[in-house]
Amino acid sequence: MIINATILSWVTFVYFASAMFYTFRMVTGKEFWGPLGSFVALVGLIAQTLALILRWVESYKLGIGHAPLSNLYESLIFFAWTIVLLYLIIEWRIKTRNLGAFVVPFAFLAMAYASFSPHVSNRIQPLIPALQSNWLISHVVTCFFGYAAFTIACGLGLMYLLKGLGEGQSSRPFLRYLPDREILDELSYQSVVIGFIFLTLGIITGSVWAYSAWGSYWSWDPKETWSLITWLIYAAMLHSRFVRGWRGKRMAIMSIIGFASVLFTYFGVNYLPGLHSYF
């Protein structure tokens, strides 16, 4: 097995450990677990960054050098990387560890799927001609930052609903550790905003790439169409908040629906007729 893939499969367990520590903190109410969770997540992020760089270098050694963003395996790894990076930035900015138990598991799942699914190959493959484009790199990077922000918004939406369930039973430490609903709502909104801007950039860079590779900036292929659907869902969500003042539960539900659409854009599209064909 290639060394970077070995490191990455270990990182999977590191993220799992981090998610568990964050969860212990919530369940037991002992603050001790929190810094441990953050520390372990940070270690995982650093190891993952190194592995990505190694993989990049390795691809050059193979004479087929390209950024590690070209197939399902690499995109899943990058997805997990953006989730943890964004999460740690948020944790540091707002100085609370309450979100960890709801966000880090997503990174773990993406890593686990990449590392252990028999359908995902971790080989470094050369780029076929259609993928040899710098626009493709900016496309993948912007899309995945968007997806990561939407993932965080979804985690926050789940927390919001959970907090709602426990209303009036504030004695449970588990729920007490969740931030106030107003804060959750505000953070979720901000994540959606970030995600929306990145998704918009992702769609734009994707169409520039399509324009230089296929001769049409938009051809309604299922992947493009689903990214537009996702964009429309979040646009509807932002409008209902901006103009109609929707808050709280409805927004939480919308952030979960939006995330489902993100997942479908990412994975589900492969099961539809017609495809994002690569020449």
Place this chain on the structure above:
Amino acid sequence: MKKTVLSLFSSLKLTIGLLIIIALASVLGTIIPQQYEGGESFRHLSPGLIRAFKSLQLVDMYHSVWFVILMGLLSLNLIVCSLNRFPTSWRLFRKIPSLDRGKPFENLSPDNVLVIERKRNEAIERVENLLRRRYKRVRRRETASTTSFYGEKGAYSHFGVYIIHASILIVIAGAIIGSLFGFDAFVNIPEGESTNVVSLRRQKGIKELDFTVRCDRFSIAYYENGMPKEYRSNLSFLKNNKAIYQGPLLVNHPVTFNGIRFYQASYGSVPGGQAYITIQKGDGQETAVTVKLGDSFYLREKDAKVTIGRIEEDLMSMGPAVLLNIQSSDGNMRLWVFKEIEKIRKGIPELLKKVPKFDPGLFKPYYFKLHKIENKYYTGLQLSHDPGVSSVAVGSFLIIPGLIITFFSSHRRLWVRLDEQEGKTRVLVSATSNRDPVGLKREIERLLKLLKKAGGVV
């Protein structure tokens, strides 16, 4: 009547409804196979269902009348709403509220009140300097007992939404221009040949270009593992038989000529390739021939005529092969000669016994060897002419500052009042913002700190 139509189109309920309907329609379009994807996916559907889909225009949905109507309604909604709202935003942008209003200071939190150990007339200048440095359009008004300031920042934030909405309209306009005045076409050109006739994709039918395209050469480069690395067509563009432009066309590197963009889209091989064959006789004597499809040669000893029936680049995944039709007094025989026969024999030892026509030594005393085939390719070009692209590009570019202004700026208005109390000066600070209350609160805290510092320094 006119009023209700107007109010319908300026309603946000309509917007959200339309956004959701368009999203759902698009979902439908990704589930129902679309015509241009080829008949392939239609095969599992019953004829009745196909007919129903066709009559509802669901098989080319994104270009159907009703989808276009939806987009039209959305655009109308956007335009009406923006026109409707713009005067209000303009007023908010321009207007400077009266300075000595009491309202901002009603119910003021005690945190927003500061006492400076100075006389008012000393404090005024310091406060004013501070405000002028940090705010725009700072105004001051004096009365006998108080001094009032007004300042603001981020007034442009009212326009972010219009930039976003305008850029979406510009993108839609570009798409309309493209579909009305542009075309997509494709053409296959064999190496060495030229054409000026291309097939239109959407409109069907053909189109004559006012220049000629020649494919001088098509080549494929491979990686070591066999994956394709590069597809390259060397093209010449000719007018009146004179080459105006010559150059390579690669995937991701289109070539534009006369306002038409050319893309490397596909390739294939055509008859006309060459094969290099040697024929060994039993006595070891070897003869080499170079043949094209349909060529013949004679084998004198057996009085046999050999005709090249096919030249295949990759026959049954066993590599290059040629088909020899051998006519002799023994009767007719067909023989496939593989280039990689040694490898094939190693891989499947009993193959030649089972399939004698793969045995290069079958027609005794001759033994055929295929050394190389030289394929003749055609290049598949995609052509596109889209005069709407620049509009789409402008719209896509504009939406980004629009989003940033909308989400990350806010119009903050600030009122500061100074009044004198027993030789000291009381400073009241009040502010409003159209968005981002948290950011506003932080800003006031910072301002209070600065005021305190400005007031304290002697």
